[in-house]
Amino acid sequence: MLATLDRLRLFNVREFVAHLGRTSMAVAVTAVSAALLVAVIGISGSITGSVDQLGSSIAGNAEYEVSGVTDAGFEQSLQPEVARVPGVQAAVPMIRASIGSPNGNLLLIGFDPLAGQGWRSDVQQAVLDQTGGGTELLTVRNGVLVGNGTGWSKGQKVILGDTEVTVAAVVDGDAVERINDGNFVMTTLGLAQQLVNRAGSIDSMLLVTDPGADLDEVRTAVDDTVAGRAVVADPTFRAAQAGGVIAVLQSTTLMAAALGLVVAGFLIYNAMSMAINQRRNVISIVRAIGGNKRAIFRDLLAEAAILSAIGAVIGVGIGMLMGRWTIGLLPATFMQSLQMDIAYSLPWFTVPVVVAACVVSGVGAAAVAARAVYKVAPIEALAPVGVSSADKVGLPLRLVAGVLGAAAIVLSIAAAWIDLGLWSIVSVAMFLNGAVFVCFAFFHELVAATAAVARLFGTPGAVAAATIARAPRRIWVTVISVLIAVSMMVSITGSNTNGVDSAAAAFSPAAAVDIWVQPTSSQVFPTGPLLPRDIEQTIGALPGVAAVVPGQLAYASIGGSKVVVQGLASGTQHPLYEAISEPSRVKVLAGEGVVVSRDIARVLDVEAGSTLTVPTPNGFENVQVLEVFPYFSALTGFVGMSLPLMQQWFDRPGSTLLEVTVDSGADRAAVQAAIEGVVPSSVNVYSGREVLDGMTASLQQATVLISAITWIVVFVAAVALVNTMMLSVLERRRELGVLRAMGSSRRFTMRTVLVEAAAIGIVGGLCGLVVGVLNQYVNTIAFSHVLGLDIAFQLTPPTVVFGLAALLLSLLGAIPPGLHAARLNVIDAVSVD
Known part of the structure; x- marks a missing residue:
């Protein structure tokens, strides 16, 4: 054991300090990957955790909860x-709703503080402990209890909805x-029903069973x-529904973060390959004096595990900060059905799982690179770096990689074409991984192509081509790093744009409606509250109004899933x-059946x-399904029916939206202003263009996190290019010194390094553009199933621009090594050991 520690200290830990740049790069890419994974898991965990925590705090020891089919209870x-x-033993009636206040929307909880024999919960206990058994609610007119998160004080009078309370x-x-998080209002059941205009109805019942x-x-x-x-379910039912609402957002961002982990694996492989190349003389000497190949191999794996673990720990902290920041950026469309604030909460398993994933990825990548130890002969201690059988890849291994890669690509296309629902997302990563394996099958061809491109740049290119031919492993890994960065940028940016x-x-x-x-808000579905009953007639009587068409949307639980039910009236657009x-x-419109969006039809198994x-x-x-249609439903699903049928079935008279048509020749802006003057302040009036912009703005906001992850991966690839080009300079330090001593200029030296980087960037970038476009096509097919919407594949100018930007960022990574090469001291370079 002591011998192993001494060996690690002498031959591995010392290398950490001697090559801080390479060490920092390996730690950094692992930290980025860990941060992305933690951020994504934290987002989904915070949403489901907050809903579950609220549910358990209210439910307490209740075994079941009876909930309303819709938000009307x-x-x-x-x-x-x-x-x-x-x-x-007890059936405790409750109101749970969102209500407007001077502090914004608050959670309203209405219940009988003295009801429910045997019911024990945080809600009840807080009331009993701090309000004299709940009597203060009964003695104060329109009295409410508030959480400390509201910032209100005892005796203060505030307006909730349209009612003044104390x-x-x-x-x-x-x-x-x-x-x-303390942002709530509690009151008696009767007052809560009055505040939300729901006399005689409740939202749920908590059921406590007999022992x-x-x-x-x-x-x-x-x-x-x-x-x-009503719906009878476990108290965790709401948390499960919340998880379903964000399932696609969680899966897409998790897939992007996982791709970042794949990139990290390649870069760790790159770093370990560099370490083996630079230590080839040392490894050969250790082998010559009797060193065991297995021990050296294990030491390299231990080195990778240490670096990966350090990076993962750093990334966990960064990921927590990212998750907290991202919670506030989640689109309103995705969050509107939760009716609560989201507090950041990281699931307990996140840290060990992420650290383990990073260590496994790092050790796995290092194991592939460390196999070269078995090919390093003792005699190679006297040979120049780069001339080694360890740099060659055998034909059998390349054939196996090609077959596996082709199989992965075929499976990814099949997963995209077959409607697997949420699982269609796996095709995104499967295609890219398959493309990388295929590129490995053409290992020598890619290196040869890179050298051929370098030769196009004249004499500096010829020197660069010779260098490329001498270090094929390093060149291939760097080409693939650029390929992944460019292809991810093209495919994800293009897929987001198409979606x-x-x-x-x-x-x-929506824009055609006046x-x-x-x-x-225009960024969320108008699921409630109901508009005032006389508002349709009031608006219809205004000058310049040709027609008013009512409509209604409401969340409902059908088959255990939360869906949006929409009532349609004649004349709707x-x-x-x-x-x-x-x-x-x-x-x-005749009430003869319903239409169902494609995503929820899959879940409910209907056609x-x-x-x-x-x-x-x-x-x-029981009603007939007339049609299953593609429609983006913010991950909840839509069921469309006639408005009268919806009002009758769900006891929701009235409407939650109105489509107003303006007389031809009338001033639309003037009519809109007139409508704004007669509706309550709580009602919003928008033009058709404003509603469309609000819908698309929420969609674009949903892609921000995925795009941010992609740019991070591109930046990491640029760092990899800096590292590999710096290694190229260090490997050729003596050669560059000899060239300078023979009369070559600093400019020529710098050009050889830049040409090498340009060749790598051009080959990797072109391959990345091809792979990215193909991956984008597969993505659009997959996401058509995931989102329930027919997504049209289209190459847009921003896609190409972003792809070229990723390539340019990678090429910029060659500038620091080029400057370093140009500034080499001739005497020091020639005399290097």
Whole structure:
């Protein structure tokens, strides 16, 4: 053991200090990869963790929760029926909604603080401990309890919705902070119903069972009693739905981060190859005096493990900061259904999993490079660096790599074409990995092509070509690093652009509507609250208004999935209506069936002609699926039906949006201003263009994180090129010194280094453009299935520009080594050991 530690200290740890640049690069690329993985896992973990934490804080010891099919809840008269079910000890009715306040939207919780025998939760305990058993709520008119996150004080009067309330008490403590980070309002069930204009209805019931009761029998009995009028599930049901909402965002960003880990593996391989090349003389000498090849091999793996672990630990800290920062950038469209604030929370398994992944990646890459130790003969201690059998790759290995790469490409295309839903995303990484394996099969051809390109630059190119031929492993790895950077930039940028453009095209009918009236921002779906009942008639009576078409959207639970149900009325020009066929439009408006977006149809396993069972507050309704259509639904899914049918089934009279048509010849801006003057301040009025811009802005925001990850990978590839070109200069230090002594100029020396970099960049960049375009095509097919939207493949100018920018960034990495080569001291270079 002591001998092993001494050997590591003498031959490995000393190398860390002697070659700080190479060591720093290996640590840096691993840190970047770890940071990306931690950031992505932290984002999804924060969302599901926050929802789960809120749910558990409210649910407490409740075994089940009965929730409304839609955000309108269900009739409170259902509560006594459920409470009489054998085995149910308590059925605690609650209101859980988002409500406007001077501090923005807050979580409103309405319940009876004295109800629920046997119910124990953080909510109840906070009330009992700090408010005299809840009596303060009962003695203060319109009294509310608020969390310390609101910043309000006892006795303060505030406006919630349209009602003035009085702060009866401020509750705090650890238990309270777990409830939406202290940003909430609690009050009696009756007042909460008044605040959200929901008299006689509730959002959920928490069910506490009798001790020893058979939970499955209780669940079955409650299901029979509810009979589809509400959803019976575990209290973790909301957290599971939240995870579904962000599943695609999580998967796409995780895939991009995983690609960063692949790049890190190649760069660690590059770094270890450099280490072996520079230490070839030392390895040969150790071999000559009896050193064991296996021991040297293990030492190199240990070296890689140490560097990877250090980088992973650094990356974990950076990733936490990135995750906290990114939480605030998540698109409103993705987050609107959660109705709560998201607090950053990193799952417990993240750190060990990420560190292990980085170490495994680093050790695996180093193992491939360290195989060269077995090819280093003792006699090579006397030979120049670069002239070694270790630099050659045998034909059998290249054939195996070619077969594996071709198989991966075929599988990626199949995964893209076959509708695998979320799993279609695997084709993104599979194609790129397959392309890299194919490039390995053409190892010598790529190196020869690089040397041929270098020769095109005259005499400096001839010198550079000779250098390229002497270090094929280093050249191939660097070419592949540039290829990956350029291809990722082209494919991901192109895929994002195609996706946003296709979604914008699907939403484009929104711009044809003169004016939209809705209670929400233009960047989210108008799922509620309902507009005032007389607003349609008021707007219709204004001068210049030709027609007003109502519509309604609401979140609903169908088949265990959270979907958006949309009611359509005659005369609508809504994008969803325009996305379906003419025969389906006629039948939908007549109430003869529903249309279902492609993504949720896959989850519910329905197709055109199938019967869809829809739970409603009045029980189950069976309806025919008229059409399955492509539509971007922000990862939730859409079900379209006639507005009267939706109002009847879900007990939601009224509308959540209005499409206003202006008389021909009337001033649209003047009419919009007139509408703004008659609607409440809580209602928004937009032009058609503003609604379309809001929808596309939210989509573009969703691609920011993925694009940022891609640029980080490109930057890392540029650092790799700096490192490999610097090694090239160090390897040829004596040669460059001899050339300078023979009369070559500093300019000539610098040009040889730049030509080598240019050749690497051109070959890697061109291959990257080809691979990137092909990968983009596969991506568009895959994401058409993932997003449920037909995405059109198109090469856009920004795609080519970004690809060339990635190539330019890589080429800029050759400037520092070139300057270093030009400034070499001739005497020192010639006399180098």
